[in-house]
Amino acid sequence: MAISTGSVSRPRRRAGIETTRARTAMWLLLPTVIVLALVAGYPLLRTIYLSFTDAPLNSNSGPTTFIGFDNYLFKGEDGTWTGLLVDPVWWTAVWNTVKFSVVSVVLETLLGLMFAMVINSKIKGRGLLRTAILVPWAIPTVVSAQMWAWMYQDNLGVISQWGRSLGLLEAGQSFLSKTDTALWALVAVDVWKTAPFMALLLLAGLQGIPADMYEAAEVDGASKLRQFFRLTLPLLTPALLVALVFRTLDALRVFDMPFVVKQYAQETMTMSIYARQNLIDFGTLGYGSAVSLLIFLIIMVFTVIYVTSLRVRFD
Amino acid sequence: MAVSTVPVSTVPKRRSSALQTLGLGLFWVLIVVILLYVLFPFYWAIKTSLTSSADLPQTALSFFPPKPTLENYVTVFTTPSFLYSLRNSLVVAVGTVLISLVLASLSSYALGKFRFRGKTALMYIILGVSVFPQIAVLGGMYTTIQTLNLYNKPGGLVLSYMIFTLPFTVWVLTSFVREIPTELEEAALVDGATPLQTLFKVLLPVMMPALATTGLLAFINAWNEYLFALTYTSDDAARTVPVAIASFGGGSQHESPFALIMAASVVVTIPLIILVLVFQRNIVSGLTAGAVKG
Structure with missing residues (x-):
């Protein structure tokens, strides 16, 4: 009897402790979960719902009706298609965002890698360099947008002046005001703002490569170039991929900088800028929500691909 | 024979040392070029901010301010709406940091030291929120903020900023808590401490470096945020520095008072640069932790 009660009560007590612990954990997590539900969960669900309605931003301007997928694609009575999926401005915004993301992320990676390798070399002054590259990162995005807007200013901007002396610009023109160069400007x-961030991430990766591997390569007579391609690059790949994905996610969401510099100009309109214009300025909450949701889905697809292909670990 | 071998063997050596010097020289040129590239725009902003608005059209392209003046800084600091925006930004950023640190301390303790069902799912959700595009919740949150009567109030911005500060803070703190030896927590529990006592009296002192790093990054993110601040505020009561700077001068681009904008830009950037330089080691480790862990 005594033995059997012992063996029965011990698991029960352990289960009791486990339950208490689990309940404590629940209470500890509750505030975070409530806040996240309030700022992420509920607004997202509401965005999904609104994207199937014709809701206006200002609820006084009329009732909301459920219109199915009409925000996305809608065949009018005269047989013409309308809606987000056939809106040329949306596709311009998508194309701009893709061009912007791909080119800036590639350039940032190359430049960041160069910065990181210079800082990682055993040369005097690298501490100064590491500190200096933090400056663009520390400057608020809006401030850096204004700083560059000033340098790009049509007549008084220093970059426009350089462009004129190189014969690339005519008087009163700037790289920002010319529609074919605005996006590249x-x-x-x-690139200037985020290459340093890239450099910091890659520097951490570079410093993780043991020095004796280079010594061994040196002994074997491998040239510096060969060492870079056979040793540095393969060992850096994990850090490189993570940094690449993070920057791409950021670039796909970009809003602040192009908006401050060019507002709603079509040649530099990104997906997020297009969404805000519809949501807030046009006051079409329903249609704008459809745009937002599509952006959300694009980002999520990208994230899922990233999580599965890089096998991000959680525990 | 002997005579001819001497030059043969010394020439490559001399060439290699010359090459080395050349390489080192090029390297230094590279460093200077990088420094110029990275610092020039900020230098140009400072230079412009020291030029009087009246002189700007004539001297905009000179590399040094011909007649340095602080008049733009005087104007900036006597513009009430700019001072309000500084106050609002400070309130919003500090509020965001405090609330996200408290919430994240509680939940990182649970996620780092407790075993319960659904933990992995919760971690996935938190990671998912951290990559949420802000634009996806902009419209939905607009109604939440109006319902809670937080439109055009610093509280509304603090609440909305939780979407990007909280997931990051929870992630980094959780990975930190996980590394704290379990003995520390068990000793406290054996002594009869409640979980909250254990967290605040035993774990938090150990977590200080991680709290400082994540708090700093949350502060910088909240200080710099633009999209929510632009959408959920309408006047001096809650407008933050980025909104004030982006709309400085208002009107068309040609009439924008760039000397003033640059002065305001320098004013809001200097504290950040000092903060970043003082805490640069924490920031670098925090950024890499955040990126590698999720």
Whole structure:
């Protein structure tokens, strides 16, 4: 009897402790979960719902009706298709965002890698360099947008002056005001601002490569170039991929910098800028929500691909 | 024979040392070029901010301010709406940091030291929120903020900023808590401490470095945020520094008072740069932790 009660009560007590612990954990997590539900969960669900309605931003301007997928694609009575999926401005915004993201992320990676390798070399002054590259990162995005807007200013901007002396610009023109160069002018701002961030991430990766591997390569007579391609690059790949994905996610969501510099100009309109214009300025909450949701889905697809292909670990 | 071998063997050596010097020289040129590239825009902003608005059209392209003046800084600091925006930004950023640190301390203790069902799912959700595009919740949150009567109030911005500060803070703190030896917590529990006592009296002192790093990054993110601040505020009561700077001068681009904008830009950037330089080691480790862990 005594033995059997012992063996029965011991698991029960352990289960009791486990339950108490689990309940405590629940209470500890509750505030975070409530806040996240309030700022992320509920607004997202509401965005999904609104994207199937014709809701206006200002609820006084009329009732909301459920219109199915009409925000996305809608065949009018005269047989013409309307809606987000056939809106040329949306596709311009998508294309701009893709061009902006791909080019700026590639340039940032190359430049960041160069910065990181210079800082990682055993040369005097690298501490100064590491500190200096934090400056663009520390400057608020809006401030850096204004700083560059000033340098790009049509007549008084220093970059416009350089453009004129190189014969690339005519008087009163700037790389920002010319429609065919505006997006690339913004890429230059983004590269300047975020290459340092890239450099910091890659520097951490570089410092993780043991020095004796280079010594061994040196002994074997491998040239510096060969060491870079056979040793540095393969060992850096994990850090490189993580940094690449993070920057791409950021670039796909970009809003602040192009908006501050060019507002709603179509040649530099990104997906997020297009969404805000519809949500807030046009006051079409329903249609704008459809745009937001599509952006959300694009980002999520990208994230899922990233999590599965990089096998991000959680525990 | 002997005579001819001497030059043969010394020439490559001399060439290699010359090459080395050349390489080192090029390297230094590279460093200077990088420094110029990275610092020039900020230098240009400072230079412009020291030029009087009246002189700007004539001297905009000179590399040094011909007649340095602080008049733009005087104007900036006597513009009430700019001072309000500084106050609002400070309130919002500090509020965001405090609330996200308290919430994240509680939940990182649970996620780092407790075993319960659904933990992995919760971690996935938190990671998912951290990559949420802000634009996806902009419209939905607009109604939440109006319902809670937080439109055009610093509280509304603090609440909305939780979407990007909280997941990051929870992630980094959780990975930190996980590394704290379990003996520390068990000793406290054996002594009869409640979980909250254990957290605040035993774990938090150990967590200080991680709290400082994540708090600093949350502060910088909240200080710099633009999209929510632009959408959920309408006047001096809650407008933050980025909104004030982006709309400085208002009107068309040609009439924008750039000397003033640059002065305001320098004013809001200097504290950040000092903060970043003082805490640069924490920031670098925090950024890499955040990126590698999720």
